[in-house]
């Protein structure tokens with residue numbers, strides 16, 4: 001024996017993974033605690049800038065909602081870390097893999113075994129997450145009056161989601177697994193191409209085929225509002241296939257609006273909850289903000305970044321999947337005489353977010369910069385006062401806190417926190 005176990009690459013990876021997981025947990029708990037303490041401390045005073053617009057009762061409701069979600073978040077974080085350790089270093093994935101491999105691979109071959117492994121992993125993972133999701137929907141959201149979901153609808157959604165997930169997920173998984181096996185040492189380049197193509201197809205199919213399975217979409221009937229919105233889009237030089245109202249109120253009282261689709265198939269979708277809360281001028285301002293994201297090329301930039309990051313990811317996976325220490329270091333014995341590709345995909349998907357967590361503030365900052373730019377665009381194309389009023393209304397109705405911890409907001413917030421940006425100018 002001339003090398004101690006401490007010197008093996010597998011052991012180094014185990015150590016790095018455990019260290020990153022611990023460090024990310026420490027940062028997450030520290031930030032969550034800061035946020036909750038800050039919000040609790042400011043619970044009894046509406047910030048002076050908003051005092052004329054926001055009642056103390058609304059402010060306290062937002063604080064209580066933030067605290068309730070914060071407590072739930074801490075439980076979810078702890079559970080997530082335990083489950084991740086269970087899958088990896090504690091041998092959960094290894095056990096599942098051995099059982100499925102021995103049962104499926106000899107009779108039905110590599111592809112069937114690997115799809116079974118991915119499917120079983122998804123089902124077990126979903127089942128583990130389910131209790132907290134139920135608690136979040138039927139306890140926390142319910143308590144604050146946001147939940148509109150019935151048990152019946154929840155079960156129907158779940159069944160449809162599993163079905164759609166299997167119909168879409170299994171073919172793309174099979175294609176990627178086949179490329180990993182058949183496309184030689186540059187398989188990751190081919191797999192990346194397939195993955196990108198798949199994402200583009202989804203972008204087109206989602207609004208027309210998938211979203212209608214879950215919600216009703218009706219053309220915007222309000223003619224005055226429709227004319228106003230059309231005029232705005234013409235002013236901004238923006239073509240969309242239609243304006244739709246979605247029955248978001250079926251599931252939740254939270255309000256939203258979004259663009260979806262690609263190229264000429266783009267459509268604008270308003271949640272009915274948004275139209276119920278905002279004046280026509282405010283709706284126009286919100287839409288102008290969304291248009292700002294297109295006009296400032298945020299959407300194209302985001303897409304390019306997604307393409308580049310996934311290329312880097314596939315290249316990294318291509319390199320890692322050929323090293324035995326990648327599996328052993330994460331608690332899995334690589335197969336001998338059976339394909340390891342599904343294992344590589346799962347281990348990669350499990351561990352990458354742990355290391356990726358530390359770049360969260362970078363992406364959050366970039367996103368806030370884009371939000372500022374979209375707000376600036378909207379204040380030119382529509383009314384700045386309407387925009388500020390709409391943002392404040394959405395904050396109030398969604399019970400978003402007006403007093404976040406500055407460090408927490410810096411780390412996570414994808415949108416400018418209250419007290420900065422356009423929201424601030426909502427003050428009289």
Ligand SMILES: [Zn+2]
Nearest residue numbers: 289293371374
């Ligand atoms: Zn935005």
